[in-house]
Amino acid sequence: DQQVKQNSPSLSVQEGRISILNCDYTNSMFDYFLWYKKYPAEGPTFLISISSIKDKNEDGRFTVFLNKSAKHLSLHIVPSQPGDSAVYFCAASEGNNDMRFGAGTRLTVKP
Protein backbone atom coordinates (compact mmCIF):
# COMPACT_ATOMS: atom_id res chain seq x y z
CA ASP A 1 0.00 0.00 0.00
CA GLN A 2 1.80 3.08 -1.25
CA GLN A 3 0.81 5.95 0.96
CA VAL A 4 2.89 8.42 -1.02
CA LYS A 5 2.48 8.50 -4.78
CA GLN A 6 4.34 10.27 -7.50
CA ASN A 7 2.27 9.51 -10.56
CA SER A 8 4.65 10.96 -13.12
CA PRO A 9 7.71 8.75 -13.56
CA SER A 10 9.38 11.39 -15.70
CA LEU A 11 9.22 15.05 -16.63
CA SER A 12 11.10 16.99 -19.27
CA VAL A 13 11.34 20.80 -19.33
CA GLN A 14 13.33 23.43 -21.14
CA GLU A 15 16.09 25.30 -19.36
CA GLY A 16 14.78 28.51 -17.82
CA ARG A 17 11.19 27.29 -17.58
CA ILE A 18 9.33 26.12 -14.50
CA SER A 19 9.44 22.50 -13.38
CA ILE A 20 6.49 21.27 -11.34
CA LEU A 21 6.76 17.91 -9.63
CA ASN A 22 3.68 16.49 -7.97
CA CYS A 23 3.08 14.18 -5.05
CA ASP A 24 -0.13 12.79 -3.53
CA TYR A 25 -0.57 11.05 -0.21
CA THR A 26 -3.33 9.05 1.39
CA ASN A 27 -2.53 9.18 5.11
CA SER A 28 -4.10 12.25 6.69
CA MET A 29 -1.87 11.77 9.75
CA PHE A 30 1.25 12.77 7.83
CA ASP A 31 2.43 16.06 9.27
CA TYR A 32 5.83 16.65 7.74
CA PHE A 33 6.85 16.47 4.11
CA LEU A 34 10.21 16.51 2.39
CA TRP A 35 11.73 16.42 -1.06
CA TYR A 36 14.98 14.63 -1.76
CA LYS A 37 17.02 14.82 -4.94
CA LYS A 38 19.10 11.98 -6.28
CA TYR A 39 21.83 11.96 -8.91
CA PRO A 40 22.97 8.67 -10.51
CA ALA A 41 25.40 6.63 -8.41
CA GLU A 42 24.83 8.86 -5.38
CA GLY A 43 22.57 8.75 -2.36
CA PRO A 44 19.56 11.07 -2.09
CA THR A 45 20.21 14.54 -0.70
CA PHE A 46 17.75 16.68 1.19
CA LEU A 47 16.23 19.53 -0.81
CA ILE A 48 13.37 21.18 1.04
CA SER A 49 10.71 20.39 3.61
CA ILE A 50 7.39 21.69 4.87
CA SER A 51 5.37 21.21 8.01
CA SER A 52 1.65 20.62 7.83
CA ILE A 53 1.03 23.91 9.62
CA LYS A 54 2.27 25.73 6.53
CA ASP A 55 1.10 25.76 2.94
CA LYS A 56 4.26 27.07 1.32
CA ASN A 57 7.98 27.00 1.91
CA GLU A 58 10.53 28.66 -0.31
CA ASP A 59 14.28 28.23 -0.61
CA GLY A 60 15.88 30.04 -3.50
CA ARG A 61 14.66 28.53 -6.76
CA PHE A 62 12.74 25.80 -4.94
CA THR A 63 9.25 26.17 -3.52
CA VAL A 64 7.10 23.47 -2.00
CA PHE A 65 3.35 23.90 -1.82
CA LEU A 66 1.10 21.84 0.44
CA ASN A 67 -2.64 21.41 -0.06
CA LYS A 68 -3.83 19.42 2.95
CA SER A 69 -7.44 19.19 1.88
CA ALA A 70 -6.38 17.60 -1.41
CA LYS A 71 -3.55 15.63 0.23
CA HIS A 72 -1.26 16.99 -2.43
CA LEU A 73 2.10 18.66 -2.49
CA SER A 74 4.17 20.01 -5.30
CA LEU A 75 7.73 21.15 -5.86
CA HIS A 76 8.31 24.12 -8.13
CA ILE A 77 11.74 24.85 -9.57
CA VAL A 78 12.11 28.26 -11.17
CA PRO A 79 14.09 28.74 -13.32
CA SER A 80 15.04 25.17 -14.15
CA GLN A 81 18.69 24.50 -14.88
CA PRO A 82 20.39 21.50 -16.54
CA GLY A 83 22.04 20.70 -13.19
CA ASP A 84 18.57 20.11 -11.75
CA SER A 85 18.27 16.96 -13.87
CA ALA A 86 17.88 14.18 -11.30
CA VAL A 87 15.33 11.91 -9.67
CA TYR A 88 13.17 13.67 -7.11
CA PHE A 89 11.60 11.77 -4.23
CA CYS A 90 8.71 13.04 -2.20
CA ALA A 91 8.56 11.81 1.41
CA ALA A 92 6.03 12.13 4.22
CA SER A 93 6.33 11.55 7.93
CA GLU A 94 3.91 10.71 10.72
CA GLY A 95 5.44 11.03 14.13
CA ASN A 96 9.15 10.70 14.77
CA ASN A 97 10.06 7.33 13.34
CA ASP A 98 8.01 6.66 10.25
CA MET A 99 8.74 8.06 6.82
CA ARG A 100 7.29 6.97 3.50
CA PHE A 101 8.79 7.76 0.15
CA GLY A 102 7.23 8.02 -3.27
CA ALA A 103 8.58 6.14 -6.27
CA GLY A 104 10.36 9.20 -7.63
CA THR A 105 10.10 11.43 -10.70
CA ARG A 106 12.99 11.73 -13.12
CA LEU A 107 13.40 15.35 -14.17
CA THR A 108 15.31 16.20 -17.33
CA VAL A 109 16.10 19.84 -18.01
CA LYS A 110 17.11 20.41 -21.62
CA PRO A 111 19.55 23.19 -22.52
Place this chain on the structure above:
Amino acid sequence: EAQVTQNPRYLITVTGKKLTVTCSQNMNHEYMSWYRQDPGLGLRQIYYSMNVEVTDKGDVPEGYKVSRKEKRNFPLILESPSPNQTSLYFCASSPRLIRETQYFGPGTRLLVL
Protein backbone atom coordinates in the same frame (compact mmCIF):
# COMPACT_ATOMS: atom_id res chain seq x y z
CA GLU B 1 34.07 15.87 5.77
CA ALA B 2 30.67 14.86 7.15
CA GLN B 3 29.58 11.70 5.44
CA VAL B 4 27.92 8.33 5.48
CA THR B 5 29.98 5.55 3.98
CA GLN B 6 28.84 2.14 2.81
CA ASN B 7 30.83 -0.90 1.78
CA PRO B 8 30.86 -2.60 -0.57
CA ARG B 9 29.41 -0.42 -3.31
CA TYR B 10 28.69 -3.37 -5.56
CA LEU B 11 28.21 -6.99 -4.62
CA ILE B 12 27.28 -10.12 -6.54
CA THR B 13 26.55 -13.18 -4.47
CA VAL B 14 24.67 -16.45 -4.59
CA THR B 15 21.53 -17.55 -2.80
CA GLY B 16 22.13 -18.52 0.81
CA LYS B 17 25.60 -17.07 1.25
CA LYS B 18 25.59 -14.78 4.26
CA LEU B 19 26.74 -11.22 3.67
CA THR B 20 27.14 -7.97 5.56
CA VAL B 21 26.92 -4.44 4.21
CA THR B 22 28.66 -1.97 6.45
CA CYS B 23 27.52 1.58 7.16
CA SER B 24 29.39 4.22 9.09
CA GLN B 25 28.71 7.89 9.82
CA ASN B 26 31.07 10.48 11.28
CA MET B 27 28.50 13.07 12.37
CA ASN B 28 27.68 11.64 15.80
CA HIS B 29 24.09 11.10 14.67
CA GLU B 30 21.76 9.15 16.90
CA TYR B 31 19.33 7.98 14.22
CA MET B 32 20.36 5.56 11.48
CA SER B 33 18.34 3.53 9.03
CA TRP B 34 18.53 1.22 6.05
CA TYR B 35 16.43 1.53 2.90
CA ARG B 36 16.09 -0.44 -0.26
CA GLN B 37 15.20 1.17 -3.56
CA ASP B 38 13.33 -0.80 -6.20
CA PRO B 39 11.87 0.42 -9.50
CA GLY B 40 8.37 1.80 -9.10
CA LEU B 41 8.48 1.44 -5.32
CA GLY B 42 10.79 4.22 -4.24
CA LEU B 43 12.68 3.92 -0.98
CA ARG B 44 11.36 1.52 1.62
CA GLN B 45 12.71 1.39 5.13
CA ILE B 46 14.14 -1.94 6.27
CA TYR B 47 15.33 -1.26 9.83
CA TYR B 48 16.13 1.77 11.89
CA SER B 49 17.98 2.57 15.07
CA MET B 50 17.30 5.47 17.39
CA ASN B 51 20.51 4.98 19.35
CA VAL B 52 23.08 2.43 20.43
CA GLU B 53 21.50 -0.97 21.16
CA VAL B 54 18.07 0.33 20.06
CA THR B 55 16.81 -1.05 16.75
CA ASP B 56 13.36 -1.57 15.27
CA LYS B 57 11.71 -2.90 12.14
CA GLY B 58 10.74 -0.71 9.24
CA ASP B 59 8.37 -1.58 6.43
CA VAL B 60 10.26 -4.50 4.87
CA PRO B 61 12.42 -6.20 7.55
CA GLU B 62 11.97 -9.82 6.44
CA GLY B 63 15.27 -11.49 5.60
CA TYR B 64 17.43 -8.80 7.17
CA LYS B 65 19.16 -8.23 10.50
CA VAL B 66 20.92 -5.21 11.93
CA SER B 67 22.95 -4.31 14.97
CA ARG B 68 23.98 -1.04 16.60
CA LYS B 69 26.84 -1.70 18.97
CA GLU B 70 28.50 1.64 18.35
CA LYS B 71 26.95 4.97 17.53
CA ARG B 72 28.77 5.37 14.23
CA ASN B 73 28.16 1.90 12.73
CA PHE B 74 24.97 0.24 11.58
CA PRO B 75 25.66 -2.92 9.54
CA LEU B 76 22.98 -4.67 7.51
CA ILE B 77 23.15 -8.46 7.57
CA LEU B 78 21.57 -10.86 5.11
CA GLU B 79 21.81 -14.27 6.76
CA SER B 80 20.54 -16.20 3.74
CA PRO B 81 20.16 -13.91 0.74
CA SER B 82 17.54 -14.67 -1.88
CA PRO B 83 17.06 -13.28 -5.40
CA ASN B 84 14.19 -11.03 -4.24
CA GLN B 85 16.74 -9.14 -2.15
CA THR B 86 18.47 -7.97 -5.30
CA SER B 87 18.19 -4.23 -4.92
CA LEU B 88 19.91 -0.91 -4.32
CA TYR B 89 20.50 -0.33 -0.61
CA PHE B 90 21.01 2.98 1.16
CA CYS B 91 22.09 3.70 4.67
CA ALA B 92 21.08 7.04 6.17
CA SER B 93 21.60 8.96 9.37
CA SER B 94 20.06 12.01 11.02
CA PRO B 95 20.86 13.90 14.23
CA ARG B 96 18.01 12.51 16.26
CA LEU B 97 14.76 12.07 14.39
CA ILE B 98 13.88 10.62 11.02
CA ARG B 99 12.10 13.82 10.05
CA GLU B 100 15.27 15.81 10.44
CA THR B 101 17.44 15.97 7.36
CA GLN B 102 18.69 12.50 6.60
CA TYR B 103 22.17 12.08 5.16
CA PHE B 104 22.39 9.15 2.80
CA GLY B 105 25.31 6.97 1.88
CA PRO B 106 26.22 6.41 -1.79
CA GLY B 107 24.34 3.12 -2.02
CA THR B 108 25.20 -0.56 -2.37
CA ARG B 109 23.98 -2.39 -5.42
CA LEU B 110 23.39 -6.04 -4.59
CA LEU B 111 22.71 -8.86 -7.03
CA VAL B 112 21.72 -12.25 -5.61
CA LEU B 113 21.93 -15.08 -8.12
